Amino acid sequence: MAYKSICEIQKALLGKELHLSELVKNYISDAESKDTEINAFTSFQFEQALNQAELIQKKIESNQAGKLAGAVFGIKEAICQEGEIANCGSKMLQNFKSVYDATVIEHLKKEDAIILGRVNMDEFAMGSSTTTSAFGATRNPHDLSKVPGGSSGGSAAALAANMVNASLGSDTGGSIRQPASFCGVVGVKPTYGRVSRHGLVAYASSFDCIGPLTHTVADSALILNAISGVDKRDATTSDIPVADYLTQVENPVSGIRIGIPEEYFGEGLHPEVKEKVMSVLSELEKQGATLVPITLPHLKYAIGTYYILATAEASSNLARFDGIRYGHRADFKRIKEELSKEEKAIKKSFAAAEANDKSGLIEALAAVDSPLIRLYKESRAEGFGAEVKRRIMLGTYVLSAGYYDAYYGKAQRVRRLIKQDFSEAFSKVDVIASPTAPTTAFGLDENQDDPIQMYLNDIYTISANLAGICAVSVPAGTDKNGLPIGLQFMADSFQEEKLFNAASLSEKQFS
Ligand code: GLN
Numbered sequence: 001m002a003y004k005s006i007c008e009i010q011k012a013l014l015g016k017e018l019h020l021s022e023l024v025k026n027y028i029s030d031a032e033s034k035d036t037e038i039n040a041f042t043s044f045q046f047e048q049a050l051n052q053a054e055l056i057q058k059k060i061e062s063n064q065a066g067k068l069a070g071a072v073f074g075i076k077e078a079i080c081q082e083g084e085i086a087n088c089g090s091k092m093l094q095n096f097k098s099v100y101d102a103t104v105i106e107h108l109k110k111e112d113a114i115i116l117g118r119v120n121m122d123e124f125a126m127g128s129s130t131t132t133s134a135f136g137a138t139r140n141p142h143d144l145s146k147v148p149g150g151s152s153g154g155s156a157a158a159l160a161a162n163m164v165n166a167s168l169g170s171d172t173g174g175s176i177r178q179p180a181s182f183c184g185v186v187g188v189k190p191t192y193g194r195v196s197r198h199g200l201v202a203y204a205s206s207f208d209c210i211g212p213l214t215h216t217v218a219d220s221a222l223i224l225n226a227i228s229g230v231d232k233r234d235a236t237t238s239d240i241p242v243a244d245y246l247t248q249v250e251n252p253v254s255g256i257r258i259g260i261p262e263e264y265f266g267e268g269l270h271p272e273v274k275e276k277v278m279s280v281l282s283e284l285e286k287q288g289a290t291l292v293p294i295t296l297p298h299l300k301y302a303i304g305t306y307y308i309l310a311t312a313e314a315s316s317n318l319a320r321f322d323g324i325r326y327g328h329r330a331d332f333k334r335i336k337e338e339l340s341k342e343e344k345a346i347k348k349s350f351a352a353a354e355a356n357d358k359s360g361l362i363e364a365l366a367a368v369d370s371p372l373i374r375l376y377k378e379s380r381a382e383g384f385g386a387e388v389k390r391r392i393m394l395g396t397y398v399l400s401a402g403y404y405d406a407y408y409g410k411a412q413r414v415r416r417l418i419k420q421d422f423s424e425a426f427s428k429v430d431v432i433a434s435p436t437a438p439t440t441a442f443g444l445d446e447n448q449d450d451p452i453q454m455y456l457n458d459i460y461t462i463s464a465n466l467a468g469i470c471a472v473s474v475p476a477g478t479d480k481n482g483l484p485i486g487l488q489f490m491a492d493s494f495q496e497e498k499l500f501n502a503a504s505l506s507e508k509q510f511s
Contacts, residue, residue: 125208346365
């Protein structure tokens, strides 16, 4: 298709060079032909999309269209959309149909965006590869043997393969930025509290953020303008006014101060990624930016801190999926039959046992689960995948009475130190730059048996979530195999305009 970015498409729609139905039909035929291999989508909404296109086209013709007319979205499975399944990449929620729209979906609809379908993710947003989904792995459109990143891998892959021109993802520790980096697109994690989380299935509530993935920085600015702002249904949203991010993209200031933290360029960073990121930054310097060496001394604790706090929150958030209130329910009839067989067997041995063996059998009988408890256990055992179970166990452990102070309490204190590091840095610089991920996209089978290796992927992204600040990943060229490299900018809380400024300057180097 001749058009890629939403801003370009909007011009073409207004100039009558393009009809919205034609655009949507194009995306549909691309999705039909490409997604059999990529597996970015979990379900399609073609009919609604075509109907919407007709209606919105009329609005365009009468100059009444919303700000997102021409945007065609893939929506991450963790974001509720009325009447649609929100499976969160899990068997646990495979039949869960949302009864309401998330606030972000309300905003998209109000501004005349079109939704083409729902996209795949790591189960409950836990992962960096979109391989933990119960609905199969998503593949990277740049190389089908590689992962698209995660957990918003479906959002990034659908976009990179041009099956949509925008997506929504969620970012708890890097899940928008890392897939954006692996797939060569732009991804924004807004400040915590900038965008409402009402209607987002919670993973770790003090970290979770919803944000856009797009082809261009301007498109992300356009979408963030539309979805940001206070929401009475999410008490963590802020009433700080939303700046016009698009203006910032169109007129970026080149004389900005960019902090370069030494901790982000050391061990573990692939040399090709380092070289490309540094070359974009030195070009920015030539154009007037000042590169300021800075240090974020507590960064080395970021991964450990995150995996204590995020798993603790997850273990609590995921308690609601018990097969009764929410989610997959194991076969209760079978469970009751099995329990009665277990009981009968014990009672039989009891009748046959000598008097002094009977007390052990009484205990065994008392230890047999009640049907309800067994139902909870089996529903969760069947509904959750291995990574989710690992995190629930880890989270339950760090919150348990004997360990709470040693792990959870301490991690909370380290989180504050990390936040302080950033506050100090932002007193000297406008933005901080770093690679988004230590490598380019890895193979679908890599890191699967080694959770720690997988967790290390988030080393550069996680601290922005710990500190609650905003961050963006922008494309910074490719490695020698043609795989995209991402450059991350971070800015202080509610300073998204600074992010867009820096992102826009670096994007210009590639256009
Ligand atoms: N990869 C990180 C994790 O597995 C971050 C995920 C996310 O941001 N949702 O927790």
